[in-house]
Amino acid sequence: MPRRRRLRRIVSPPGFKGYRPYGSAGDVSGSVELLYEEYEALKLADYNHLNHFEASKHMGVSRATFARIYESARRKIAQALVESKEIRTVYGNAFLxxxxxxxxxxxxxxxxxxxxxxxxxxxxxxxxxxxxxxxxI
Ligand SMILES: [Zn+2]
Structure with a gap:
């Protein structure tokens, strides 16, 4: 039996539905979906400057799980920047x-x-x- 995904606690949702590139050479080509918990992980680590252990406590997940969420967020943001894609925020496995x-x-x-x-x-x-x-939920 697959284990039920534990919900990730986030303090507040992103203050936007998405981001769209402008001034790019080509057309905007598709979008990436940034989960609320990925946004929260980026915020805690790169904006609030928490270490992964502190950030994992905030979200109620293990440090390893936090590291996976954070890595996924960074890859998606990088893909959106490099490939001129929109970023759309979606609920994911978050808990508010x-x-x-x-x-x-x-x-x-x-x-x-x-x-x-x-x-x-x-x-x-x-x-x-x-x-x-x-x-x-
Ligand atoms: Zn209003």
Whole structure:
């Protein structure tokens, strides 16, 4: 029996849906999918400057698993840069501590208390919100 994948805890989702190259000689040729946990691994190691052991604790995974996620993230980013591909963020095996929403009008991402019935965007007051967290985990 294959082992069920353990979820990787991330503090906040990426603040964007993707990146697209501009000014390249050829057309943008396809995309790579960067998982939320890969984004988190890059952020913890290369932006927050945590060592792999500290970063693995933050994400609730072993150091070896963290190293695999991090390596995968770097390869995807390198491929996107070299081959002029879009980077699209996808949920993957992430686990978010809070409910995160994205506003479909102004694209801001934010959290709301679970029992907040009057849901609207804190920036533009739009009610076109989308839950970022994957359902049915
Ligand atoms: Zn908004």
């Amino acid at each position: 501590d809070k409910d995160w929403y994205v506003c479909n009008d102004c694209y801001v991402r934010f959290t709301l208390p679970h029992r907040n019935r009057n849901r609207h965007c804190p920036m533009c007051k739009s009610e076109k919100l989308e839950l970022v967290n994957r359902k049915n």
